[in-house]
Amino acid sequence: MAPEAETAGAGDPTGAAGDADKMHFRRMDEGTDADFAVLARVHEENIRKLPDLLMGLLTDLSADEAYPVDRLEHSLQTATRALRDGRDEEYVVCALLHDVGESLGPFNHGEVIAAVLRPFVSEANHWMLEHHPVFQVYFYGTHLGIDPDAREAYRSSPYFDRTAEFCALYDEVSFDPDYDSEPMSTFEPLVRRVLAKTWTPPA
Numbered sequence: 001m002a003p004e005a006e007t008a009g010a011g012d013p014t015g016a017a018g019d020a021d022k023m024h025f026r027r028m029d030e031g032t033d034a035d036f037a038v039l040a041r042v043h044e045e046n047i048r049k050l051p052d053l054l055m056g057l058l059t060d061l062s063a064d065e066a067y068p069v070d071r072l073e074h075s076l077q078t079a080t081r082a083l084r085d086g087r088d089e090e091y092v093v094c095a096l097l098h099d100v101g102e103s104l105g106p107f108n109h110g111e112v113i114a115a116v117l118r119p120f121v122s123e124a125n126h127w128m129l130e131h132h133p134v135f136q137v138y139f140y141g142t143h144l145g146i147d148p149d150a151r152e153a154y155r156s157s158p159y160f161d162r163t164a165e166f167c168a169l170y171d172e173v174s175f176d177p178d179y180d181s182e183p184m185s186t187f188e189p190l191v192r193r194v195l196a197k198t199w200t201p202p203a
Protein backbone atom coordinates (compact mmCIF):
# COMPACT_ATOMS: atom_id res chain seq x y z
CA MET A 1 0.00 0.00 0.00
CA ALA A 2 1.40 3.40 -0.96
CA PRO A 3 2.15 5.39 2.22
CA GLU A 4 1.05 8.62 0.47
CA ALA A 5 -2.39 7.15 -0.08
CA GLU A 6 -2.68 6.60 3.66
CA THR A 7 -1.65 10.11 4.73
CA ALA A 8 -3.38 12.33 2.18
CA GLY A 9 -7.17 12.29 2.41
CA ALA A 10 -9.21 11.87 -0.74
CA GLY A 11 -9.98 15.28 -2.19
CA ASP A 12 -7.38 16.99 -0.01
CA PRO A 13 -6.47 20.17 -1.94
CA THR A 14 -2.99 20.14 -0.42
CA GLY A 15 -2.49 16.48 -1.18
CA ALA A 16 -1.98 14.61 -4.40
CA ALA A 17 -5.52 15.21 -5.78
CA GLY A 18 -5.28 15.11 -9.55
CA ASP A 19 -2.23 12.93 -9.30
CA ALA A 20 -2.50 9.93 -11.59
CA ASP A 21 -1.19 7.70 -8.80
CA LYS A 22 -4.05 8.48 -6.42
CA MET A 23 -7.70 7.48 -6.07
CA HIS A 24 -10.12 10.37 -5.53
CA PHE A 25 -13.46 8.95 -4.41
CA ARG A 26 -15.07 9.33 -1.01
CA ARG A 27 -17.32 6.33 -1.73
CA MET A 28 -16.30 3.45 -3.97
CA ASP A 29 -19.49 3.76 -6.03
CA GLU A 30 -18.36 7.25 -7.06
CA GLY A 31 -15.00 6.05 -8.40
CA THR A 32 -13.91 6.40 -12.00
CA ASP A 33 -12.10 4.06 -14.35
CA ALA A 34 -8.93 6.02 -13.62
CA ASP A 35 -9.42 5.56 -9.87
CA PHE A 36 -9.80 1.82 -10.25
CA ALA A 37 -6.78 1.60 -12.52
CA VAL A 38 -4.87 3.05 -9.55
CA LEU A 39 -6.52 0.52 -7.23
CA ALA A 40 -5.40 -2.32 -9.50
CA ARG A 41 -1.84 -0.97 -9.42
CA VAL A 42 -1.92 -0.81 -5.62
CA HIS A 43 -2.95 -4.46 -5.44
CA GLU A 44 -0.29 -5.45 -7.95
CA GLU A 45 2.28 -3.62 -5.83
CA ASN A 46 1.03 -5.46 -2.73
CA ILE A 47 1.59 -8.77 -4.51
CA ARG A 48 5.08 -7.65 -5.47
CA LYS A 49 5.80 -6.86 -1.80
CA LEU A 50 4.30 -10.08 -0.44
CA PRO A 51 7.52 -12.16 -0.58
CA ASP A 52 9.37 -9.60 1.54
CA LEU A 53 6.43 -9.29 3.93
CA LEU A 54 6.26 -13.05 4.49
CA MET A 55 10.02 -13.47 4.79
CA GLY A 56 10.00 -10.55 7.24
CA LEU A 57 7.32 -12.23 9.35
CA LEU A 58 9.38 -15.40 9.25
CA THR A 59 12.48 -13.55 10.36
CA ASP A 60 10.48 -12.07 13.26
CA LEU A 61 9.95 -15.62 14.53
CA SER A 62 13.64 -15.67 15.45
CA ALA A 63 12.73 -13.71 18.59
CA ASP A 64 11.18 -16.84 20.02
CA GLU A 65 13.51 -18.44 22.57
CA ALA A 66 11.40 -21.14 24.19
CA TYR A 67 11.70 -23.87 21.60
CA PRO A 68 14.93 -25.90 21.26
CA VAL A 69 15.53 -23.86 18.12
CA ASP A 70 13.69 -20.63 17.35
CA ARG A 71 10.84 -20.82 14.87
CA LEU A 72 12.85 -19.15 12.12
CA GLU A 73 15.43 -21.90 12.40
CA HIS A 74 12.61 -24.47 12.61
CA SER A 75 11.19 -23.09 9.37
CA LEU A 76 14.55 -23.03 7.60
CA GLN A 77 15.23 -26.56 8.81
CA THR A 78 11.87 -27.81 7.60
CA ALA A 79 12.41 -26.24 4.18
CA THR A 80 16.01 -27.44 3.96
CA ARG A 81 14.97 -31.04 4.60
CA ALA A 82 12.32 -30.77 1.88
CA LEU A 83 14.80 -29.17 -0.53
CA ARG A 84 17.46 -31.83 0.10
CA ASP A 85 14.81 -34.48 -0.36
CA GLY A 86 14.22 -33.22 -3.91
CA ARG A 87 10.80 -31.69 -3.35
CA ASP A 88 9.62 -29.22 -5.96
CA GLU A 89 9.91 -25.48 -5.54
CA GLU A 90 6.31 -24.86 -4.47
CA TYR A 91 6.49 -27.59 -1.83
CA VAL A 92 9.74 -26.17 -0.44
CA VAL A 93 8.20 -22.70 -0.18
CA CYS A 94 5.22 -24.17 1.66
CA ALA A 95 7.64 -25.92 4.01
CA LEU A 96 9.45 -22.63 4.62
CA LEU A 97 6.29 -20.64 5.33
CA HIS A 98 4.13 -23.28 7.02
CA ASP A 99 4.33 -21.70 10.48
CA VAL A 100 4.45 -18.03 9.50
CA GLY A 101 0.87 -17.58 10.71
CA GLU A 102 1.60 -18.69 14.28
CA SER A 103 1.71 -15.19 15.75
CA LEU A 104 -1.43 -14.02 13.95
CA GLY A 105 -3.37 -17.24 14.41
CA PRO A 106 -2.39 -19.03 17.61
CA PHE A 107 -5.53 -21.17 17.35
CA ASN A 108 -5.46 -21.75 13.58
CA HIS A 109 -2.05 -20.92 12.14
CA GLY A 110 -2.45 -23.55 9.44
CA GLU A 111 -5.58 -21.85 8.12
CA VAL A 112 -3.86 -18.46 8.19
CA ILE A 113 -0.94 -19.36 5.95
CA ALA A 114 -3.11 -21.62 3.80
CA ALA A 115 -5.41 -18.67 3.08
CA VAL A 116 -2.50 -16.37 2.26
CA LEU A 117 -0.90 -18.85 -0.13
CA ARG A 118 -4.10 -20.23 -1.66
CA PRO A 119 -3.84 -18.18 -4.90
CA PHE A 120 -0.25 -19.34 -5.43
CA VAL A 121 -0.21 -23.06 -4.61
CA SER A 122 -1.94 -26.28 -5.57
CA GLU A 123 -5.03 -27.60 -3.83
CA ALA A 124 -2.87 -30.37 -2.35
CA ASN A 125 -0.37 -27.95 -0.85
CA HIS A 126 -3.13 -25.66 0.36
CA TRP A 127 -4.82 -28.56 2.17
CA MET A 128 -1.50 -29.67 3.62
CA LEU A 129 -0.78 -26.20 4.99
CA GLU A 130 -4.27 -25.82 6.40
CA HIS A 131 -4.33 -29.16 8.19
CA HIS A 132 -0.70 -29.65 9.21
CA PRO A 133 -1.31 -28.56 12.85
CA VAL A 134 -3.74 -31.39 13.63
CA PHE A 135 -1.44 -33.89 11.87
CA GLN A 136 1.47 -32.63 13.95
CA VAL A 137 -0.50 -33.44 17.11
CA TYR A 138 0.10 -37.11 16.27
CA PHE A 139 3.65 -36.67 17.59
CA TYR A 140 2.93 -34.91 20.89
CA GLY A 141 -0.79 -35.04 21.69
CA THR A 142 -0.46 -37.35 24.68
CA HIS A 143 1.70 -34.78 26.50
CA LEU A 144 -1.13 -32.26 26.39
CA GLY A 145 -3.92 -34.74 27.05
CA ILE A 146 -5.31 -34.45 23.53
CA ASP A 147 -5.98 -37.19 21.02
CA PRO A 148 -2.88 -37.87 18.91
CA ASP A 149 -5.10 -39.53 16.34
CA ALA A 150 -7.32 -36.50 15.79
CA ARG A 151 -6.03 -36.47 12.22
CA GLU A 152 -8.08 -39.63 11.58
CA ALA A 153 -11.09 -37.38 11.05
CA TYR A 154 -9.46 -36.55 7.72
CA ARG A 155 -8.51 -40.08 6.68
CA SER A 156 -10.75 -39.94 3.62
CA SER A 157 -9.00 -36.88 2.21
CA PRO A 158 -6.86 -37.45 -0.89
CA TYR A 159 -4.25 -35.31 0.84
CA PHE A 160 -4.11 -37.27 4.12
CA ASP A 161 -0.92 -39.16 3.25
CA ARG A 162 0.77 -36.06 1.83
CA THR A 163 0.15 -34.12 5.03
CA ALA A 164 1.13 -37.01 7.32
CA GLU A 165 4.35 -37.35 5.35
CA PHE A 166 5.12 -33.62 5.54
CA CYS A 167 4.83 -33.68 9.30
CA ALA A 168 6.79 -36.92 9.72
CA LEU A 169 9.66 -36.19 7.35
CA TYR A 170 10.10 -32.45 7.67
CA ASP A 171 8.05 -30.62 10.31
CA GLU A 172 8.15 -32.65 13.51
CA VAL A 173 11.86 -33.48 13.20
CA SER A 174 13.01 -29.90 12.59
CA PHE A 175 13.84 -28.79 16.11
CA ASP A 176 17.43 -30.02 15.96
CA PRO A 177 20.04 -27.44 17.05
CA ASP A 178 22.76 -29.46 15.30
CA TYR A 179 21.12 -29.54 11.86
CA ASP A 180 22.91 -27.52 9.17
CA SER A 181 20.07 -25.53 7.58
CA GLU A 182 20.30 -23.46 4.44
CA PRO A 183 20.07 -19.69 5.02
CA MET A 184 17.06 -17.63 3.98
CA SER A 185 18.98 -16.45 0.90
CA THR A 186 18.78 -20.00 -0.51
CA PHE A 187 15.00 -19.84 -0.43
CA GLU A 188 14.43 -16.22 -1.37
CA PRO A 189 14.42 -16.75 -5.16
CA LEU A 190 12.04 -19.69 -4.75
CA VAL A 191 9.65 -17.59 -2.70
CA ARG A 192 9.71 -14.83 -5.30
CA ARG A 193 9.05 -17.25 -8.15
CA VAL A 194 6.20 -19.09 -6.43
CA LEU A 195 4.52 -15.81 -5.42
CA ALA A 196 4.92 -14.18 -8.84
CA LYS A 197 1.37 -13.67 -10.06
CA THR A 198 -0.73 -10.95 -11.64
CA TRP A 199 -3.53 -9.51 -9.51
CA THR A 200 -7.11 -10.17 -10.50
CA PRO A 201 -10.18 -8.63 -8.84
CA PRO A 202 -12.29 -10.70 -6.43
CA ALA A 203 -14.83 -12.66 -8.42
Ligand SMILES: [Fe+2]
Nearest residue numbers: 098099132133
Ligand atom coordinates in the same frame (compact mmCIF):
# COMPACT_ATOMS: atom_id res chain seq x y z
FE1 LIG B 1 2.72 -25.59 12.43
Ligand SMILES: [Fe+2]
Nearest residue numbers: 074098099171
Ligand atom coordinates in the same frame (compact mmCIF):
# COMPACT_ATOMS: atom_id res chain seq x y z
FE1 LIG C 1 6.32 -26.42 12.11
